Amino acid sequence: MPRRERPLDEGESGLLRFAADLRRLRERAGRPTYRELSRRAHYSAAALSEAAGGRKLPSLAVTRAYVQACDGDQEEWTRRWRAVADSEPHPAGGSPYAGLAMFQPDDAPKFFGRERLTAELLGTRKRFTGVFGPSGVGKSSLLRAGLIARTGDPVLLFTPGADPLEECAVALARLTGGDVGEIAADLADPKALRRHHAHLVVVDQFEELFTLCRSEELRTWLVTALLSCTKVVIAVRADYQAHCARYPELVGALDQVHVGPMTPDELRLAITGPAAAVGAKVETALLARLMADAVGQAAVLPLLSHALAETWQHRRGTTLTVAGYEQVGGLDHAVARTAQEVYDGLTGRQQEQAKRILLRLVTAESTKRRARGDELEADEEVLVALAAARLVVIGRDGVELAHEALIRSWPTLRDWVEEERENIRAQRELTHAVRTWESLDRDPGALFRGRRLTSVPPGLALNAAERAFLAASRAAEEELSATTRRRTRRQRQLLAALVVLLVVAASSTVFALRAGRTADEQRTNAVVLRAVGEAAALRSTNPALAQQVALAAHRLVPLPQARNGLRQEDVPSQVVREAPAEVTALVVGPTQQLVVTGHRDGAVVLAALDDLPSPRTFHEATRHTGAVTALAMDSTGTLVASVGDDGAVHVVDVSLGRPRELAALPAKATAIAWRGGTLVTTGDDGTLSFWTDLDRPRLVTTVQLGLGPLAALAFRADGRVLAAVTTGRAVHLADAADLRDVELLALTREFAGGAQFAGDSLLTTAGTAVHLWDVGDPRGPVLRAEIPSGGAQVTSARLGADRVAVATDDGLVRLWRLERGEPVEQALLRGHAGPVAAVGLTPQGDEVVTGGADRAVRLWEADPRDPAVRICEQAFPRMTREEWERYFGELPFRPPCPG
Structure with missing residues (x-):
């Protein structure tokens, strides 16, 4: 007969009441034996018995298993478990984890995982270094607990704030004991900063120079003052990197260090190191759980540190356990509690702003999404508060939630999403339509019409672009209605005039025919533009019908907007190679089907493209100690040059289809290009070096353009014109016919990140567009076309x-x-699971080769046939008369694909 359970005094504590209620739950379930419960719950009978024993709080997992075996409500018991866990006394002792707060210099003994970056900052000989990365990645902690804590000399640390001069003076007074007023007066001369402090100057949150400081005079003061200092390190949020380009002298002096997510080894050390430093340890199962939650996510580190700090308060002896981690709710519960505290600390108006921001960052399917800054139109103070709490990540390309756990675990946000789900869905559709409209240069054909316009919910929180889009849609709809009314009125007036003016019947008839023809043309144009917009919106749900609508619109009136709607979206691709590391650079041979790829792990790999679909072989051509940053192939397709983060330049002979590495260049480089058979390199000082005889590299000459460091180079095929891209993203054209006298000729009007020649055309990439220039006369480049990227x-x-x-x-x-x-x-290529880092065209231009962050190298073959042939071949089912009338109204039924 089973032993009776120990009686409980339910008044002793919340823990005992919890245990007593577990026992009552078992009784309501028919009082199964613990052996039977063990069979149902898949936990030992001893563990389940101990859960209802009242001596200690069981783990959340055991509690949920006990409740499930007794047919109880697991969610209700989860809430009760957390309430008891929060009420239980915590062991004393300071946590070795920093939580959500940034590390300070005094925290250096518990700062782990960023040893490589710390060593890089300590070892750099550069006078001016910029540390770039998204919010939440740990830039401030790196500077304080990494760099400053290990620097022997006094360090001047401050943030720009609204008045950089005053902030600098206060920091100097704190460091030296001087008078703030006297120091500020002396610092009116920016070069005085070096006289006051001849050691390292660290400016954290440098983006405040653009977000908080409104005085251009003060901004210029800070840049000038820093440029005069002995050694400077600044930390800049990644999305404000482009703002630095406003000051070319700053960009020219800046050496960049990028902070990204920790590697698995670094993350493991960041978890276990602080505990080990105080003689504690992390349970193996907990370490595996934490790694699974955090690997690869830059902004999750503070949240993870916060969860660990809470887990420390629930440790078992000197061990951090999974049970303790679950007791504080794990990462999810820590996120929810932090989010609610931040939200409750905002004013009523700011809470409304926070709600608008957060709902912009989720989908109707309760997943997170990235939103561009101009889409949010967010209050900077609220956005900074959310970012400071590590709830959102502000990156170069937009804002997103730090973790989807926020949606799942924060009841307030979960309720918002549930209440606003239909509005969120409508908002996402509207946002997509606005981007399409703007990518088509605000083409009227992409506006909302008819039912799509009237179905927009009235309560949406709109930004300026969306308000402009809806206003233009309503105006276009009204204009169409007014045009119809005017046309009807005009026709009636014409009929009356025909009755009265019988004596001039012939001339009146001609006039009527011409007026009717003009009205018909206007009506047809309006219908076609509307159909093009409808087809664009239909692509994601019914691509076959969307293509038929676009083809019919183009046949009715061959407008450019209609022509762009005929693009191919089902382009087949083949995976040429699944690489062990993400692709960072790619080049396709000019005379043979050959592709060379560079990778994040430093490998340069050679592969042929003309042997599909047979099994292929790959050859590692060379390897860098850092990521490959650029590849260049000479005009004959026989030599490939590569450069990596390590600055080394390798040259490989690929003429026989197998790589043969030549001697490494005795130089460091940041960018490379070919000028005929001569390899041109440039380093940190912007000097161009020309190398020949690459079996035994010989330096022919050097050229100084006087532009500072260069980010990219390109030569026209004849070698007479050079396009040089500065780190400030300006593109300079130079006459390179005579290397003894290289002359700067022109400066393009748009900033760019790269350049490439094809004949007399120059392609430059910048932001969300690609520019094509006619450089037949390099002294006066003409912008021939701007190709949009679709918003990305x-x-x-x-x-x-x-x-x-x-x-x-x-x-x-x-x-x-x-x-x-x-x-x-012509075509939209879909298939990569992440950013596409590099793209190339085969010699004939009919195939595309791509490589991306998903480590795949893909070969795409777009259909070169007339779009009508391709569309009608795939158009099933065919367009019906009812569908025609839906998109083209009363125009005569002319199905684009008969049969």
Whole structure:
């Protein structure tokens, strides 16, 4: 007979009441034996018995298993478990984890995982260093607990704030004991900063110079003052990196260090190191759980540290356990509690702003999404508060939630999403429509019409672009109605005039015919533009019908907007290679089907493209100690040069289809290019070095352009014109016919991140567009076309004879055909699971090669046939008369694909 359970005094504590209620739950379930409960719950009978024993709080997992075995409500018991866990006394002792707060210099003994970056900052000989990364990645902690804590000399640390001069003076007074007023008066001369402090100056949150400081005079003061100092390190949020380009002298002096997510080894050390430093340890199961939650996510580190700090208060002896982690709710519960505290600390108006921001960052399916800054139109103070609490991540390409756990675990946000689900769905559709409209240069054909316009919910929180879009849609709809009314009135007036003016019947008839023809043309144009917009919106739900609508619109009136709607979206691709590391650079041979790829792990790999679908072999051509940053192939397709984060330049002979590495260049470089058979390199000082005889590299000459460090180089095929891209993203054209006298000729009007020649055309990439320039006269480059990216950031682009391939960070590649100089979108390539880092075109230009962050190298073959042939071949089912009338109204039924 089983032993009776120990009686409980339910008044002793919440823990005992919890245990007593577990026993009552078992009684209501028919009082099964613990052996029977063990069979149902898959936990030992002893563990389940101990859960109802009242001596200690069981783990959340055991509690949920006990309740499930007794047919109880697991969610209700989860809430009760957390309430008891929060009420239980915590062991004493300071936590070795910093939680959500940034590390300070005194925290250096518990700062782990960033040893490589700390050593890089301590070892750099550069006078001016910029540390870039998204919010939440740990830039401030790196500077304080990493750099400053290990610097022997006094360090001046401050943030710009609204008045950089005053902030600097206060920090100097704190460091030296001087008078703030006297120091501030002396610092009116920016070069006085070096006289006051001749050691390291660290400026954290440098983006405050653009967000809080409103005085251009003070901004210029800070830049000038820092440029005069002996050694400077600044930390800049990644999305404000482009703002630094306003000051070319700052960009020219800046050496960049990028802070990204920790590697698995670094993350493991960041978890176990602080505990080990105080003689504690992390349970193996907990370490595995934490690694699974955090690997690869930059902004999750503070949240993880916060969860660990809470787990420390529930440790078992000197061990952090999974049970303790679950007791504080794990990462999810820590996130929810932090989020509620931040939200409760805002004013009523700020809470409304926070709600608007957060709902912009979720989908109707309760997943997170990235939103561009101009889409949010957020109050900077609220956004900074959310970012400071590590609830959102502000990156170069937009804002997103730090973790989807926020949606799942924060009841307030979960309720908002549930209440606003239909509005969120409508908002996402509206946002997509606005981006399409803007990518088509606000083409009226992309506006909402008819039912789509009237179905927009009235309560949506709109930004300026969305308000403009809806206003334009309503105006266009009203204009269409007014045009119809005017046309009807005009026809009636014409009929009356015909009755009265019988004596001039012939001339009146001609006039009527012409007026009718003009009205018909206007009506048809309006209908076609509306159909083009409808087809664009229909692509995601019914691509076959969308293509037929676009084709019918183009046949009715061959407008450019209609022509762009015929692009191919089902382009087949083959995976050429699944690499062990993400692709960072790519080049396709000019005379043979050959592709060379560079990777994050430093490998440069050679592969042939002409042996599909047979099994292929790959050859590692060379390897860098850092990520490959650029590849360049000479015009004959026999030599490939590569440069990596390590600055080394390797040259490989690929003429026989197998790589043969030549001697490494005795130089460090940041960018490379070929000028005929001569390899040109440039380093941190911006000097161009020309190398020949690459079996035994010989330096022919050097050229100083006087532009500072260069980010990229490109030579026209004849070698007479050079395009030099500065780190400030300006593109300079230079006459390079005579290397003894290189002359700067022109400066393009748009900033760019890269450049490439094809004949007399120059392609430059910048932001969300690609620019094509006619440089037949390099002294006066003419902007021939601007090719949009669809709203995402351009990561790579390639110009062929009559094709342009544009890759973006949303995982898409757009292929454009140049028809009489005008770009027409030919195909949209989908298939990469992440940003596409590099793109190339095969020699004939009919195939595209891509490589991305998902480590795949893909070969795409777009259909070169007339779009009508391709569309009608795939158009099933065919367009019906009812569908025609839906999109083209009363126009005569002319199905684009008969049969």
